[in-house]
Amino acid sequence: MIVTQCVQNYFKIVLRMISSILVVDDSKSSRKINLAMVRELTGENVTCLEADSGEVALDILGSQRVDVVLLDLTMPGISGFDVLAQMRSKHLHGRVIVVSADIQRLAKERVASLGATGFIEKPIKIEALRAMLTQLGAIHE
Amino acid sequence: MSEELFNEDERDVLGEMVNIAMGKAGATLAEAFAGFVNLRVPEIRAVSAEDLRETRARLMHTYERISVLEQEFFGEFAGTIAVVYGPASYAALRQVLGFDDRAGDGRRQREELLLELGNALASTCVQEISTLLELRTGLRPPRVMAFDVPTSEADWHLFGELETLAGQMLLIDIVFHLEGHEVPFELMVTVQQNCLPALKQALAKRI
Amino acid sequence: MGALVMKSLQNASLDATDIVDNLLTVGIVVVDRRFTVIMWNRFMELNSNLRAEDILGKNLFDVFPELNRNWLEKKIRSCLVLRSASFSSWQQRPYLFRFKASNMLSLETDHMYQDAAIFPVRDAAGLVEGACIAIHDVTELAEAKRLLDLSLDQALDLEESNRRDALTGLFNRKFFDEQISQEVVTARRHNRPLALAMIDIDHFKTINDTYGHVAGDRVLRALATLLNNMLRGSDYLCRYGGEEFGLILPQISPEHAGILLERLRKAVENADTLLDDGVTVVKLTISVGVMPLREGVAPGTMVRMADELLYASKQAGRNCVSLYKPEVAPVPTESR
Numbered sequence: 208m209i210v211t212q213c214v215q216n217y218f219k220i221v222l223r224m225i226s227s228i229l230v231v232d233d234s235k236s237s238r239k240i241n242l243a244m245v246r247e248l249t250g251e252n253v254t255c256l257e258a259d260s261g262e263v264a265l266d267i268l269g270s271q272r273v274d275v276v277l278l279d280l281t282m283p284g285i286s287g288f289d290v291l292a293q294m295r296s297k298h299l300h301g302r303v304i305v306v307s308a309d310i311q312r313l314a315k316e317r318v319a320s321l322g323a324t325g326f327i328e329k330p331i332k333i334e335a336l337r338a339m340l341t342q343l344g345a346i347h348e
Numbered sequence: 349m350s351e352e353l354f355n356e357d358e359r360d361v362l363g364e365m366v367n368i369a370m371g372k373a374g375a376t377l378a379e380a381f382a383g384f385v386n387l388r389v390p391e392i393r394a395v396s397a398e399d400l401r402e403t404r405a406r407l408m409h410t411y412e413r414i415s416v417l418e419q420e421f422f423g424e425f426a427g428t429i430a431v432v433y434g435p436a437s438y439a440a441l442r443q444v445l446g447f448d449d450r451a452g453d454g455r456r457q458r459e460e461l462l463l464e465l466g467n468a469l470a471s472t473c474v475q476e477i478s479t480l481l482e483l484r485t486g487l488r489p490p491r492v493m494a495f496d497v498p499t500s501e502a503d504w505h506l507f508g509e510l511e512t513l514a515g516q517m518l519l520i521d522i523v524f525h526l527e528g529h530e531v532p533f534e535l536m537v538t539v540q541q542n543c544l545p546a547l548k549q550a551l552a553k554r555i
Numbered sequence: 556m557g558a559l560v561m562k563s564l565q566n567a568s569l570d571a572t573d574i575v576d577n578l579l580t581v582g583i584v585v586v587d588r589r590f591t592v593i594m595w596n597r598f599m600e601l602n603s604n605l606r607a608e609d610i611l612g613k614n615l616f617d618v619f620p621e622l623n624r625n626w627l628e629k630k631i632r633s634c635l636v637l638r639s640a641s642f643s644s645w646q647q648r649p650y651l652f653r654f655k656a657s658n659m660l661s662l663e664t665d666h667m668y669q670d671a672a673i674f675p676v677r678d679a680a681g682l683v684e685g686a687c688i689a690i691h692d693v694t695e696l697a698e699a700k701r702l703l704d705l706s707l708d709q710a711l712d713l714e715e716s717n718r719r720d721a722l723t724g725l726f727n728r729k730f731f732d733e734q735i736s737q738e739v740v741t742a743r744r745h746n747r748p749l750a751l752a753m754i755d756i757d758h759f760k761t762i763n764d765t766y767g768h769v770a771g772d773r774v775l776r777a778l779a780t781l782l783n784n785m786l787r788g789s790d791y792l793c794r795y796g797g798e799e800f801g802l803i804l805p806q807i808s809p810e811h812a813g814i815l816l817e818r819l820r821k822a823v824e825n826a827d828t829l830l831d832d833g834v835t836v837v838k839l840t841i842s843v844g845v846m847p848l849r850e851g852v853a854p855g856t857m858v859r860m861a862d863e864l865l866y867a868s869k870q871a872g873r874n875c876v877s878l879y880k881p882e883v884a885p886v887p888t889e890s891r
Contacts, residue, residue: 310369311378
């Protein structure tokens with residue numbers, strides 16, 4: 208027991224059960240790119256979901272367990288900001304990584320205060336996603 | 349948008365590029381105003397001279413008085429950018445852009461402020477789109493076309509020339525809503541007809 | 556891109572900096588992040604009387620204290636941060652560097668007008684490490700525009716003088732005749748009210764005979780001022796004849812026209828006109844005829860009827876306003 212614990216502490220591996228990732232973006236090409244990157248990084252074990260609007264995203268989040276959300280901000284109808292706010296008020300589960308072209312400082316601050324775990328600037332680079340998912344424990348170093 | 353110019357996938361890719369360009373320009377504007385800029389989904393349309401009527405009506409409705417700057421961009425990606433301002437907070441702009449009060453607060457100083465900011469927004473936007481498209485572009489110096497006039501008067505400056513063109517033009521409309529300010533800033537990018545084929549090719553590569 | 560060009564020039568054994576240096580139509584000043592001058596081409600040398608060897612390595616603002624440091628520093632920093640070009644136009648800022656204008660041309664100006672472009676300069680690694688200020692001499696352009704504006708102003712003045720009465724500064728009879736027709740058309744098109752008043756000074760001949768023509772002129776000018784001060788920006792007060800005035804009142808109802816003219820009449824009655832001798836005070840009264848726009852009445856007829864109403868005021872004892880009343884004097888029917 209102690210040996211196992213030492214080994215675990217030594218390698219500082221944190222194992223978490225990540226089984227599903229939701230990509231939210233009104234742009235089809237953007238969803239395609241993000242999903243492709245996610246699949247490349249996480250392999251077969253993770254279920255990938257997509258939503259083309261904030262409304263659909265909230266539906267999905269309300270009806271099934273989603274572990275990680277890649278969320279666009281600028282969408283017609285319900286914006287990414289609104290999605291975050293509603294996730295909070297409805298206590299919806301999911302760690303949110305905002306992936307957006309809206310890179311102003313206040314936007315980043317706002318999503319952080321609304322509970323987002325991270326922010327990746329568009330156009331998304333695989334290294335940035337890798338780093339973020341590693342941080343969340345979705346993939347191992 | 350008319351099917352003639354771009355197909356759905358091409359429109360989607362272009363939309364994302366404009367989105368990224370808008371984000372960059374928006375960040376510049378946010379710094380200039382030290383406030384939050386509300387970004388909405390930009391409008392990208394193929395318009396004919398008649399469709400402009402709708403756009404003009406919207407402008408008349410949104411702005412009572414406007415200032416309009418025009419800046420040409422040329423090369424593989426070419427066209428014109430019109431920067432439309434409602435009554436701006438000159439004091440706020442001056443402070444952030446660092447133009448001192450010594451020069452006074454006359455019309456020339458205000459025009460200079462608008463030109464400075466307009467140029468920053470327009471060039472950020474257009475350069476980013478052209479970089480993403482891998483097409484070459486350069487910008488000419490901006491000009492003040494109308495300064496603080498009733499919107500109906502500026503109408504010709506904005507659309508006068510476009511009215512004479514036959515066929516369709518690509519119009520990209522980016523509106524920046526400054527939090528706390530009722531009247532938005534706006535970039536209207538008209539892409540020249542003869543570079544649309546190159547644009548289409550560049551988009552097709554990225555689908 | 557730069558590397559490609561450099562290679563190409565090297566292969567041809569050409570010195571790239573020679574091109575920039577000898578460019579005599581554009582001033583090139585390159586500064587680093589601390590505003591130390593690292594390039595100063597011949598245009599700048601010749602116009603500033605400062606040789607490159609005397610400025611390279613020095614701080615730009617130390618050498619040119621009259622430059623607007625606050626503005627230019629900010630502009631250069633902005634260029635370095637945003638990594639894009641910005642511009643300056645003579646129309647907002649006449650010049651950056653105060654150089655003498657070319658002495659070949661007969662110019663009104665003593666300084667050079669300048670357009671400028673400020674763009675970032677990259678090092679070999681591709682990082683932005685400096686800014687280039689490109690100065691264009693646009694003095695000829697500025698002068699041409701100045702002359703054009705002057706001509707336009709003069710043309711407008713001329714047009715103005717064609718429609719003004721020299722003595723009173725009011726619009727003249729020619730303008731009145733044209734404008735009343737136009738106002739009638741506009742009023743009918745937008746279904747808006749319009750009124751016309753003809754005003755005549757009472758016993759003006761007597762004033763002229765008693766006090767002289769100079770005094771008469773004085774009285775006319777004073778009356779013009781008095782009336783104008785009580786009118787709206789959209790109203791047109793015109794000198795119609797020697798002592799007669801036409802007043803076009805757009806967007807006014809018949810009732811309000813009557814009220815307004817009564818107010819004017821009273822003001823004139825109460826006013827004192829001081830003559831040029833500084834002592835003599837002249838009192839005036841006016842007679843007025845007011846004709847509102849009516850269906851089927853042509854502008855010419857409208858003027859005629861206002862005149863008849865004016866005459867009626869004179870007949871009624873002067874110093875009064877006669878407003879058209881349909882039941883009293885029905886309008887003669889005629890085609891428009």
